[in-house]
Amino acid sequence: MLLSVDHVTRYVYDRPVRSLVQSHRLMPANNASQTVDSWEVTVSGGVPGAQFRDGAGDCIRGWTVAGPVSEVIVSVKGVVRTLDTAGVLRGHRETVMPEAYLRDTAATEPSAALFQLADSAEGEEILTLAHSLSAKVAAAIAYRPGATEAHTTAAEALALGEGVCQDHAHALITCARLRGIPARYVSGYLFADAEGNEHEAAHAWAELHVPGLGWIGFDAANKCCPDDRYIRIGSGFDAQDAAPIRGVARGLAQGQGTESLEVAVAVQSAGQ
Structure with missing residues (x-):
């Protein structure tokens, strides 16, 4: 499948900030299930910094915006060719040992x-156990947008009995680690859900490590393994660690201002 991505993140400050520094995990890596045809990340008023690939195989790039500035727009545009590999991550270059993903985080x-x-x-x-864990999480946490917040933990989402893809991923990661299976959080994009409805936001799922096969994706929110509707961007121990954009704005500390965030994502078949 040929998928196009148009992802815009807009930061607005009620008082101009003196400067802004960001770290981006927004560039998909080539592997057996996806090949990048074109990809561009721009930051309004931004100066690109160093770029490197970390131990998990994710591309990281720094950006700096000199102030004073009241608005910063991060734009991502690209086209990716995807292939259904039944959720198995093949051809992805990384050096981190799977056992590193057995440790817990606050989330x-x-x-x-x-x-x-x-x-x-x-x-x-x-x-078989990994598939069972994913099914158990899907049954225990109903998908409901707006039911939870960015800092909701796996335990809180399970107690509530509902949440979003982030909560399903966190809960599955926790359960997998409790059964001795290395697990990590994955951020990316989804073209359409299991019912064929176009997805209008960035997406998240979990990867569990199975000896002999490697990392396998499990999307408990959609009760499936990632296929050619998915674009994989980056991974981490949890949502915060795998966040596509992380940054610091000078001038927001100690009540000196507030930041608001607007996100718009469009993932379409490139033939549309």
């Missing part, structure tokens, strides 16, 4: 209910 710290959910999954083989 994935287990609760008693998460222990019970993890224990309820069945499967003698790791791949």
Whole structure:
């Protein structure tokens, strides 16, 4: 499938900030399931900094915006050719050992209910167990936009019984780690959900490591493994670690101003 992405993030400050520094994880890597035809990231008034590929194989680039500035727009435009590999991540160059993804974070710290959910999954083989864990999470947390916030933890989402893709990913990661399976958070884009409805936001899912196969994606929110509707951008221990954009604005500390955020994402078939 040939997919085009148009992703705009707009930062607005009620008082001009003195400067802005950002770190972007916005460039998809080539692998067996995706090939980048074209990709461009721009920042209004921004000066690009160093670019490197980290141990997880993700492309990281720094940007600096000199102030005073009241608005900053980050624009991503690109075209990617995708292929369905049944969720298996092949041809992705990375150096981090899978065992590194067994540690918990604040967002994935287990609760008693998460222990019970993890224990309820069945499967003698790791791949079967991974599918069971994903199904258990999908059944325990109903998908409902707006039900949770950016800082909601896996334990809080499970207690609430509803959430968004970020919550499904966090809960699955927690349960997998409790069963001894390395798991990580993945950020990216989705062309259409399981019902064929176009997806109007950035997306997230989990990857679990299965010996002999490697990393396999599981999208508990859509009850499937990523296929050719998905574009993989980056990964991390949790949503904060895998965030596509991270930054610091000088002048926001100590009540010296506020920041508002607007995001618009359009993922379409390039033939449309």
